[in-house]
Amino acid sequence: MDFYRSTDHHRVQEGLEESLKKLDCEYIDLYLMHWPQAVLNDKVLCEDEHPTYADTWKQMEKLLDTGKVKSIGVSNFSIKTLEILLPQCTIIPAINQVEIHPCLPQFDLKEYCDSKGILLTAYSPFGQSNQLFFKDPDFIAIAECHEATVAQVAVSWAVQRGTVPIPKSANVERMKANITLIKLTPEEMQTINDIHKKPGMHRSLLGYHGPDGSVFGWTYEQLGWPMSVGGFVSAQ
Numbered sequence: 688m689d690f691y692r693s694t695d696h697h698r699v700q701e702g703l704e705e706s707l708k709k710l711d712c713e714y715i716d717l718y719l720m721h722w723p724q725a726v727l728n729d730k731v732l733c734e735d736e737h738p739t740y741a742d743t744w745k746q747m748e749k750l751l752d753t754g755k756v757k758s759i760g761v762s763n764f765s766i767k768t769l770e771i772l773l774p775q776c777t778i779i780p781a782i783n784q785v786e787i788h789p790c791l792p793q794f795d796l797k798e799y800c801d802s803k804g805i806l807l808t809a810y811s812p813f814g815q816s817n818q819l820f821f822k823d824p825d826f827i828a829i830a831e832c833h834e835a836t837v838a839q840v841a842v843s844w845a846v847q848r849g850t851v852p853i854p855k856s857a858n859v860e861r862m863k864a865n866i867t868l869i870k871l872t873p874e875e876m877q878t879i880n881d882i883h884k885k886p887g888m889h890r891s892l893l894g895y896h897g898p899d900g901s902v903f904g905w906t907y908e909q910l911g912w913p914m915s916v917g918g919f920v921s922a923q
């Protein structure tokens with residue numbers, strides 16, 4: 688699929704074949720629908736225009752029979768969009784991959800996905816290049832206490848709360864360090880859980896938010912994201 692724009696929602700089988708060719712693989716372990724909004728003829732479709740994300744999901748379900756895909760999941764889905772999708776599913780998504788880090792812990796979504804048996808993958812677990820919580824004194828104190836890096840604290844927190852963080856680094860030493868976990872105490876977990884409650888801290892850290900409060904053509908309301916213009920969310 689196109690990196691940001693979901694241009695293959697109406698041609699799922701063909702999209703998979705193209706991906707397999709590019710990857711030079713016979714099968715893919717986990718195949719995700721990147722965004723709920725489909726792009727057709729250069730136009731972002733509304734929720735009720737076909738293919739809807741439920742239409743696309745039904746095509747993804749068929750891929751499992753081919754053996755070319757071992758499991759399927761979604762990305763950037765909210766409680767709202769999952770509530771619409773799940774009653775139309777034969778197969779429950781294995782994964783929902785969303786932005787999660789201490790500034791956007793997504794407690795409500797985590798509880799919802801847990802109740803449905805959907806594993807949450809935490810993308811941008813460091814906030815990409817906007818690593819706001821890395822500068823938080825409580826966060827730094829926990830890292831110092833464990834003689835660890837702030838990045839290791841972020842990954843350890845994510846794993847310990849039952850999400851799957853996928854940090855990115857182009858630096859081999861950082862890659863090795865980032866997957867070396869530490870054991871956080873319940874008090875430290877709580878301290879990190881509470882960081883988003885500090886003024887100005889509860890927010891998305893990514894740059895894909897339009898000034899009008901839209902992301903790739905859909906409003907926060909269409910996406911079901913509990914945000915307001917500027918990407919801020921109210922404290923949970």
Ligand SMILES: NC(=O)c1ccc[n+]([C@@H]2O[C@H](COP(=O)([O-])OP(=O)(O)OC[C@H]3O[C@@H](n4cnc5c(N)ncnc54)[C@H](OP(=O)(O)O)[C@@H]3O)[C@@H](O)[C@H]2O)c1
Pocket residue numbers: 721762763784785809810811812813814815816836838839853854855856857858861862864865
């Ligand atoms: N499904 C989606 O819509 C979606 C959206 C966004 C991202 N993602 C995925 O999420 C994964 C990671 O997310 P991301 O790249 O957006 O953000 P990220 O992992 O939060 O941050 C990556 C940035 O952190 C830096 N970094 C890595 N290790 C560090 C360390 N120990 N200390 C300080 N900085 C460190 C990296 O720099 P160096 O490379 O120089 O180390 C890079 O600039 C990727 O696989 C991406 O494809 C998915």
